[in-house]
Amino acid sequence: MKPELSVVMPCLNEAETLAVCIQKAQSFFEREKIAGEVVIADNGSTDGSQKIAEDLGARVVAVPLKGYGNALIGGINAAEGTYIMMGDADDSYDFSNMMPYIVKLREGNDLVMGNRFKGGIKKGAMPFLHRYLGNPVLSFIGRLFFNSSIGDFHCGLRGFSKEAFYKMDLKTTGMEFASEMIVKSILKDLKIAEVPTILSPDGRTRPPHLNTWSDGWRHLRFLMLYSPKWLFLIPGLLLMFFGFILSAILTAGPLDIGNTTFDVHTLLFTSGFTLIGFQFVLFYGLTKVFTVENGLLPKSKKYDKLFKSITMEKGLILGFLLVLVGVVLSVIAYSDWQEINFGDINTNAILRIVIPAITTMLLGVQIILFSLFFSILGLKK
CATH class of the missing domain: 3.90.550.10 (Spore Coat Polysaccharide Biosynthesis Protein SpsA; Chain A)
Incomplete structure (x- = not known):
């Protein structure tokens, strides 16, 4: 029995x-x-x-x-x-x-x-x-x-x-x-x-x-x-939020807190936080697709909607737009540098344009690459 x-x-x-x-x-x-x-x-x-x-x-x-x-x-x-x-x-x-x-x-x-x-x-x-x-x-x-x-x-x-x-x-x-x-x-x-x-x-x-x-x-x-949300998504969103808000403030001008002034040098770090946070978020997306498609994690109700809302075409368009914004900002910075006959840059005004220009171009390239690889991982669908 x-x-x-x-x-x-x-x-x-x-x-x-x-x-x-x-x-x-x-x-x-x-x-x-x-x-x-x-x-x-x-x-x-x-x-x-x-x-x-x-x-x-x-x-x-x-x-x-x-x-x-x-x-x-x-x-x-x-x-x-x-x-x-x-x-x-x-x-x-x-x-x-x-x-x-x-x-x-x-x-x-x-x-x-x-x-x-x-x-x-x-x-x-x-x-x-x-x-x-x-x-x-x-x-x-x-x-x-x-x-x-x-x-x-x-x-x-x-x-x-x-x-x-x-x-x-x-x-x-x-x-x-x-x-x-x-x-x-x-x-x-x-x-x-x-x-x-x-x-x-x-x-x-x-x-x-x-x-x-x-x-x-x-x-x-x-x-x-087994929890990419807590490993990648939440830390990434926090870094992006913190970096983006501070970057926006510092791009507008110096930030004085007490006797301390935060300027373009701090802007470099906050831009870095934004980029690192964005990479965490992208890695969350790639990890989610890989683990589900390989049977390591079960498919959630939102999973299929992910492929409908995030397409390669949308990603490529957004990525190229950000790259274009970075190029435009770079041209503006180049013009400002030209006005001083390509001499030493003694003010922070140009750096306030150059740093966001580089940041947006990098974000655009990351989105383009992510869109391509995201689509490759989802080919099984």
């Missing part, structure tokens, strides 16, 4: 705690009268973990590709249950108390997350940096970037349907697999719930596989790469 629930545990030399985790899961099946199986996704253990699992009636799936994500993907693909519960085999999570997850899954939720901060973190169960810096900060960034209400992005105990797992189409191979599962679920509009979960101290005597700084960076990098 097909099991309702498969408990999948990644395993790499977990001989100390593997047996107790399997036994807790099996006792849960028996107590709650759930047809279930335990799947051990072995990532190359050399301490006899495989035999321990087999002797207890668990199914061992060998996953040769190293990595937390690889192990879980291999184990989940081999699982036969309608629902999947994944959790570490270090006895930090209680596999005998999975009923809150099952209830939420039976209610129709696609992903059920544990929340250790609501359920309780026992003394010594989580390092200080993880508890008060790493997990709270990364979870906050995840909520901010992806408009999520999940309080604990990195809880290792979570449940989901096998059907939802295939919809997620997970790709990452390392510890960032945990973040990808949530992000993909949000982006694909899957139904997500959260239940309190208790975290106990790791039952092993050896150090955990988790590396605080490198794995933390992998999580942060993943969150940024």
Whole structure:
């Protein structure tokens, strides 16, 4: 009979705690009268973990590709249950108390997350940096970037349907697999719930596989790469707004604030801010097209409208107009220089024309190149 629930545990030399985790899961099946199986996704253990699992009636799936994500993907693909519960085999999570997850899954939720901060973190169960810096900060960034209400992005105990797992189409191979599962679920509009979960101290005597700084960076990098809006668009718009407003003010004349005067030298920087911000915005557009067309991000409702409103012809016209404005301003500056017989420029008046001229020409060229490349990326459409 097909099991309702498969408990999948990644395993790499977990001989100390593997047996107790399997036994807790099996006792849960028996107590709650759930047809279930335990799947051990072995990532190359050399301490006899495989035999321990087999002797207890668990199914061992060998996953040769190293990595937390690889192990879980291999184990989940081999699982036969309608629902999947994944959790570490270090006895930090209680596999005998999975009923809150099952209830939420039976209610129709696609992903059920544990929340250790609501359920309780026992003394010594989580390092200080993880508890008060790493997990709270990364979870906050995840909520901010992806408009999520999940309080604990990195809880290792979570449940989901096998059907939802295939919809997620997970790709990452390392510890960032945990973040990808949530992000993909949000982006694909899957139904997500959260239940309190208790975290106990790791039952092993050896150090955990988790590396605080490198794995933390992998999580942060993943969150940024999957949110081009926060990585490129918002910083770019802020830089453009700040640079354009100040450039307009300084083009009109010097700006005095207290005893400090900002003039054409500052105008160079503000023009640079405008150009850099514009490049961020353009890169957001290119990244969005690339990620959607290659299946890394789902297509939003606004995506098709993007190609209707931003066409190569419109971009080329706007770009050439800006280049033309820059050329006209350059001619005006040349005429002013000619009036002083091409001598030394002792006033800032000409620079107030030259700097905007160069800026508009550069903006025009960027728009022209963007329009061409944007159209190339969208050829698949």
